[in-house]
Amino acid sequence: MDDAYSIFLETIGDPMFRQEVPPTSIDRYRGVLPAQLLEFWAKHGWCGYGNGIFWLVNPQEYEGVLASWLDNSELKESDVYHVIARSAFGDLYLWGERTGPSLCIFSNVSRYTHDPVERLPQAMNRAFQAFLLSLDREYLDFDDLFEAARSKLGILNHDEIYGFVPALTFGGPCDLAHLEKVKAVEHLILLAQISPLEPYSFSDF
Template identity: 60%
Template sequence: MDEIFSIFLDTFGGPVDRREVPASSMKRYRGKLPNQLLEYWDEHGWCGYADGILWLVNPQEYEGVVASWLEGTKFEQFDNYHLIARGAFGDLYFWGEKTGASLKITSVLSRYTARTSLYAEDEMDKALRSFILSRNVDSNDYGDLFKPAKKKLGPLRHDEMYGFVPALMFGGPDTLDHLEKVKAVEHLTLLSQIAELQPYSFSDL
């Protein structure tokens, strides 16, 4: 195991609900995603960390989610994006084939953070290691609700997330009583259709 992922595991702990990555997926994304990420997939699979607060995912399962969120936005023409990770409450981490980890969407609020890539196209392995190193547990814990939600609703599987019902963009409250365990792809697609995607004020794209 390389040093970067060892540091990541020290921060997030061991994996949950691990799935092996088939050779077909490795072939599908070679040349589109960094070789370093594919090596992590090969060694560690797709799984959750910190009891499921952050997930490294199969991008193919989220192609519809990516299309739904980016349709009609400037990002649709800006790069080819793949979802490589997501949080328990629907934080979405996109990887651009040319721009790396340049886009994050907070789905519950329909807000995005976009940053100009610090890395050239031939430095994507370095960019991926930087992305992995910069992850932290608290940034994916919406309102410190993860532990209470896990206790009340049970742990998440790879295809699940904690969602507010009704959605916050429908005016629902962001309280534990209004959290449910929902299917991630379906819920994220629903959230993409409620409100127009808007930037956080500190986005620079």
């Protein structure tokens, strides 16, 4: 796991705004999330990486966000999900109790990618390492706006994202002039209420 973490840091960047994870949170998710993720929390905390382009988060804080996106979606029936990470722009990385890192919600455009293949319990630790190693800054950087947003708006706090105002699904422009620092949970719930969640299709790429 140390090798995977080192590669992750080289790819995404150094940690920032570390929050210690209380033992009660470790206990809450024991047997629910993979042991290596819980060990990662205990060792490294919940925090941002790469000047805030990527964040590992407390799933409990995002339960309302999760419900807002999935309660009226057929995805809710496919697994029990927990938000374990997000990007600076509010992309959500969900962990399925049976399917691991199988669902990602791109909140700004109300789209998702889904890989519903079930994994054996003994494969979940390996799947978490693979998730960390799959990340790269280009993938996390919405429309190549991160550095410009950080320069203009300042670095994000642990409870903030860069959000488009008005939202893209309201027809707002996708440009730096319409980005603001917004509260992550509140803005993500708002986005979930604007437009139904739909799968990405090949024409979207």
